[in-house]
Amino acid sequence: MIRDMFDALAPGYDQFNRLSSFGLDMRWRREAIRYIKSGSYILDIGTGTGDLAREFIKAGNRVVGIDFSERMVKKAREKYGQDPHVSFMVASSEAIPFEESTFDGVISAFVIRNLYQGGILQSSLRECYRVLKPGGQMVHVELTRPPKGFLLWSHRVYLRTMLPLFGRIVFGSRWPRKYLSSTIEKLPPPMTICHWMKWAGFEEVRHTPLSGGIASLFVGKKC
Numbered sequence: 001m002i003r004d005m006f007d008a009l010a011p012g013y014d015q016f017n018r019l020s021s022f023g024l025d026m027r028w029r030r031e032a033i034r035y036i037k038s039g040s041y042i043l044d045i046g047t048g049t050g051d052l053a054r055e056f057i058k059a060g061n062r063v064v065g066i067d068f069s070e071r072m073v074k075k076a077r078e079k080y081g082q083d084p085h086v087s088f089m090v091a092s093s094e095a096i097p098f099e100e101s102t103f104d105g106v107i108s109a110f111v112i113r114n115l116y117q118g119g120i121l122q123s124s125l126r127e128c129y130r131v132l133k134p135g136g137q138m139v140h141v142e143l144t145r146p147p148k149g150f151l152l153w154s155h156r157v158y159l160r161t162m163l164p165l166f167g168r169i170v171f172g173s174r175w176p177r178k179y180l181s182s183t184i185e186k187l188p189p190p191m192t193i194c195h196w197m198k199w200a201g202f203e204e205v206r207h208t209p210l211s212g213g214i215a216s217l218f219v220g221k222k223c
């Protein structure tokens with residue numbers, strides 16, 4: 001199960017992110033900040049160890065982070081739990097334990113692929129829409145594939161050679177072999193993700209490639 005896998009990956013997760021993205025993961029998270037105005041009350045879906053939440057707190061927001069992995073939530077609390085601007089809870093994106101129109105913003109980083117893999121991306125987008133206030137923005141950061149050419153070729157080589165190497169170095173036998181590369185390769189094209197966001201009710205939906213398309217921002221508004 002995806003949840004058990006993330007429980008097992010919680011120790012070493014941050015180290016793996018920094019190593020495997022050469023530090024770009026933090027830059028991509030920071031890109032999301034500009035879409036939500038400071039002073040907002042924000043829900044971070046699939047918060048993991050809380051690194052995206054932390055960037056939004058630093059930008060002057062209050063954040064609730066949810067994740068269905070207990071071990072990830074435990075790590076997040078150890079890292080940032082003393083900060084009065086953030087709280088973490090165990091919950092699934094499919095059934096967000098908050099009332100309709102609670103948050104000014106809904107955010108996530110590197111979660112959409114997992115929701116797609118679990119067959120719950122569309123139902124989760126509906127949940128994001130439900131808990132967002134009218135006028136609020138949803139911003140997802142995700143790993144994607146460059147559109148074409150040399151970058152696409154070298155990205156594929158990276159996924160099949162260096163990524164598993166980093167995985168083995170950090171996680172040893174806990175490394176879930178092809179899971180990460182296959183979720184990146186199988187994720188439908190950005191146009192399809194945008195289409196599902198519109199289906200869930202979002203307007204002003206847009207996709208912005210980052211670093212040549214190896215990551216992307218997906219933004220939508222609840223009008």
Ligand SMILES: C[S@@+](CC[C@H](N)C(=O)[O-])C[C@H]1O[C@@H](n2cnc3c(N)ncnc32)[C@H](O)[C@@H]1O
Nearest residue numbers: 006046047048067068069072092093109110114
């Ligand atoms: C790749 S990690 C990303 C963590 C974090 N957002 C970050 O920026 O590093 C994906 C996280 O999503 C969580 N997750 C996956 N599916 C979920 C779901 N249906 N509901 C809640 N959390 C989920 C996993 O437990 C994991 O912590």
